[in-house]
Amino acid sequence: MKCKRCRKATAAIELRSHNATFCPDCFFIFFRRQVEEGIRKQRLMSRADRVLVCVSGGKDSLVLWDELLEMGYDAEGLYISLGIPGYSDRSKEKVIAFAEARGKKAIIVDLCDEGVPIPEAARANKKHECSVCGAIKRHFFNRVAAEGNFTVVATGHNLDDESGRLLGNVLHWQKSHIARQHPLLPAAGEGLVRKVKPLWRLSEQETASYAFLKGIDFVIEECPMSEHATSLIFKEALSIIEDRMPGSRMAFYTGFLDLGNPVREAMGRAAAESGEFEPRPKDDGTPAGTHLCDRCGAPTLAQTCGYCRMKAKTVERAAQDAEKKTTEAQKASGKETA
Amino acid sequence: MMRMICVRIPQKKRIFEIPGPRVVKDILAETGHRPATVIVTMGKQLLTRDHRVADGETIDIISVVSGG
Numbered sequence: 001m002k003c004k005r006c007r008k009a010t011a012a013i014e015l016r017s018h019n020a021t022f023c024p025d026c027f028f029i030f031f032r033r034q035v036e037e038g039i040r041k042q043r044l045m046s047r048a049d050r051v052l053v054c055v056s057g058g059k060d061s062l063v064l065w066d067e068l069l070e071m072g073y074d075a076e077g078l079y080i081s082l083g084i085p086g087y088s089d090r091s092k093e094k095v096i097a098f099a100e101a102r103g104k105k106a107i108i109v110d111l112c113d114e115g116v117p118i119p120e121a122a123r124a125n126k127k128h129e130c131s132v133c134g135a136i137k138r139h140f141f142n143r144v145a146a147e148g149n150f151t152v153v154a155t156g157h158n159l160d161d162e163s164g165r166l167l168g169n170v171l172h173w174q175k176s177h178i179a180r181q182h183p184l185l186p187a188a189g190e191g192l193v194r195k196v197k198p199l200w201r202l203s204e205q206e207t208a209s210y211a212f213l214k215g216i217d218f219v220i221e222e223c224p225m226s227e228h229a230t231s232l233i234f235k236e237a238l239s240i241i242e243d244r245m246p247g248s249r250m251a252f253y254t255g256f257l258d259l260g261n262p263v264r265e266a267m268g269r270a271a272a273e274s275g276e277f278e279p280r281p282k283d284d285g286t287p288a289g290t291h292l293c294d295r296c297g298a299p300t301l302a303q304t305c306g307y308c309r310m311k312a313k314t315v316e317r318a319a320q321d322a323e324k325k326t327t328e329a330q331k332a333s334g335k336e337t338a
Numbered sequence: 339m340m341r342m343i344c345v346r347i348p349q350k351k352r353i354f355e356i357p358g359p360r361v362v363k364d365i366l367a368e369t370g371h372r373p374a375t376v377i378v379t380m381g382k383q384l385l386t387r388d389h390r391v392a393d394g395e396t397i398d399i400i401s402v403v404s405g406g
């Protein structure tokens with residue numbers, strides 16, 4: 001199979017959704033164009049932005065950081081160590097090595113040091129790991145962005161992620177989620193930074209091919225919590241359709257984006273009418289009733305923000321556990337001496 | 339000893355052998371992989387679905403599906 005672009009080199013990748021075959025060099029040109037188009041079409045950001053890239057050690061986020069650097073963006077990486085034994089250490093190593101090879105130093109937040117490792121935070125708050133993880137990560141995206149004067153936060157979500165999420169949202173008619181699903185979430189007032197997904201036009205196979213051809217060393221294992229992720233079901237369903245009808249994923253997602261704001265706004269109104277929680281935004285975009293958290297200063301609808309309340313419970317629970325251990329140890333040693 | 343194609347699936351820590359020569363597309367079908375969910379590699383090379391793998395060669399099937 002020959003590259004359909006240069007018509008000379010042997011093809012390394014066949015993209016049925018684009019009816020194309022590429023050699024490695026031509027594939028990188030294609031990839032760059034898709035990222036550029038994704039940024040331009042949805043006005044995600046410009047070269048004047050200071051970009052905070054959220055890297056997990058997985059392929060998509062490292063590919064995103066790599067490509068933004070090559071495109072000449074002012075881009076720094078943020079790694080949040082989740083405190084998941086084994087997985088967190090291995091993914092952190094990959095991020096550090098990746099950054100070093102490019103003369104960069106990743107900004108690292110360790111949730112153990114912050115008192116909110118994901119497994120403990122989930123247990124103390126009686127929530128699923130992924131739901132506390134999402135809230136905690138969002139908190140640090142905003143906090144680190146504000147501290148480091150970043151104007152935009154970028155994540156490595158790809159076309160498979162976004163189309164899968166859209167399918168899940170539509171299947172269950174989660175109106176408030178549909179209202180908010182977009183590769184661009186604008187900044188809202190103080191403390192809520194703009195969030196973008198520059199890889200929204202690229203499939204997972206394309207990001208994996210890029211990572212492989214560039215020799216980017218990423219963690220191939222998944223976060224152990226992702227096993228129960230329902231998002232995988234929607235992705236799988238779409239990949240079955242994609243195999244039979246190449247291009248369906250892109251058509252589904254771009255079709256949604258092309259419908260534009262009116263549809264998302266209508267979804268938001270419908271959500272509010274049906275009682276799904278959807279605070280009305282103020283003129284500057286912050287939800288009505290927002291003020292600053294009394295502990296950390298993040299914008300919140302309550303007196304104390306969700307993150308700080310979660311953290312308080314986690315720290316309290318850890319203290320109780322430690323106390324239990326000491327009493328047990330004392331009892332045990334008491335028995336020995338008796 | 340007969341030489342065969344060595345197929346590795348690193349994420350599942352699986353290795354097995356199949357008789358060659360065989361086209362990538364057929365290997366994927368026989369091992370129950372949908373083409374859009376994996377990349378197939380040999381050394382530093384990325385293989386397309388029509389690539390013919392010969393006996394004595396080793397290929398990796400890498401899943402591209404991530405959780406989050």
Ligand code: SF4
Pocket residue numbers: 118129130131133134223224225226229405406
């Ligand atoms: S799978 Fe869940 S716990 Fe793991 S990184 Fe993703 S959201 Fe966090």
Ligand SMILES: [Zn+2]
Pocket residue numbers: 003004005006007008009022023024025026027
């Ligand atoms: Zn070419």
Ligand SMILES: [Zn+2]
Pocket residue numbers: 081083110111112113
């Ligand atoms: Zn830690």
Ligand SMILES: [Zn+2]
Pocket residue numbers: 293294295296297298304305306307308309
């Ligand atoms: Zn707070």
